[in-house]
Amino acid sequence: MVMKIKEVADIVGISVRTLHHYDEIGLLKPKTNNTGYRLYSEDDLELLQQIMFFKELGFPLKKIKEIINNPSFDRKEALEVHRNMLVEKRSRLDKMIEMINKTIQHVNGEVNMTNKEKFEGFDFSYNPYEKEARERWGDKAVDNSNVKIDSLSDNQQKLLSNKMNEIYRNLANLLEYAPESDKTQKAIKEWYDFLNNETGHHYSLEAFKGLGQIYVADERFTENIDKFGEGLAVYMCNAMEVFADRNKQ
Known part of the structure; x- marks a missing residue:
């Protein structure tokens, strides 16, 4: 099954112009039909999902292109790395949520927080x-x-x-x-x-x-x-x- 660019954009939640850009820079190049319309295959969608995972983790497009075009690129291995990084990110977010909940309790007079505890979870190092x-x-x-x-x-x-x-x-x-x-x-x-x-x-x-x-x-x-x-x-x-x-x- 193939999909047109508007259908893909709607499913993924990104703009058609963004997909055009991915094609122009050689990051994601779907096939085109006789009238010039871009047609996305299942393989293209899998690759797009991989690109979106990398973007979620802050990788620039240039680096993503280098990674996925590398002959040694292993999709399964990359997914496992993505999962590990997201688990770590979730852990940091959980700590922030825990600090916010504790702060709300502190404001309500239910618990006391030390000055150090009020800033746990923040990282202003850069x-x-x-x-x-x-x-x-x-x-x-x-x-x-x-x-x-x-x-x-x-x-x-x-x-x-x-x-x-x-x-x-x-x-x-x-x-x-x-x-x-x-x-x-x-x-x-x-x-x-x-x-x-x-x-x-x-x-x-x-x-x-x-x-x-x-x-x-x-x-x-x-x-x-x-x-x-x-x-x-x-x-x-x-x-x-x-x-x-x-x-x-």
Whole structure:
């Protein structure tokens, strides 16, 4: 049994644009019929499930592609690893839930919590977004951005956030247009200019293109961006790639 792309998107709960992106980057390439429609087989669905497991555990798409295309890749073994990692993740969540329940009892006066107990389960050892940014663009870029933002007043930071959200909403209103359209490219330039003028760091065209790829590769970014419109993260990624490639010339 084969399925069309819309059927697959509805079953999985992801956008058609995301599946298009997976095809474009060679992560999941279904067969096409004579009219060019993508047709997904049972094997494609099994592979997609595997991809979604990796995404749930925070693997970037580039790494997922490397793993599943490796001749030594063993699906059963990978599923067992996924299970073990999810069990560990569940254990951490269980500890957090236990702490919350105890905190509620403490608020109700049923138990007493020490200051140490109030913070068990939290891990503030690193910021995952900052860690990834440092790895991709170096400490200087992140430090400059932090200094820039920290130097702003609360009102200035709020204005900055509002401006950023306005750009997201504007791009979300353009989802019906192709990423390479003039309207979309004008809007994505506003995003490029915003990052370079407001974050305290100059993004090269290559770094800007790489940032767009993170929007799709990292589900944390995808989830936040797609709040403005389903498929916006992939749309921005494609538009940022077009912008970077065009302006290199």
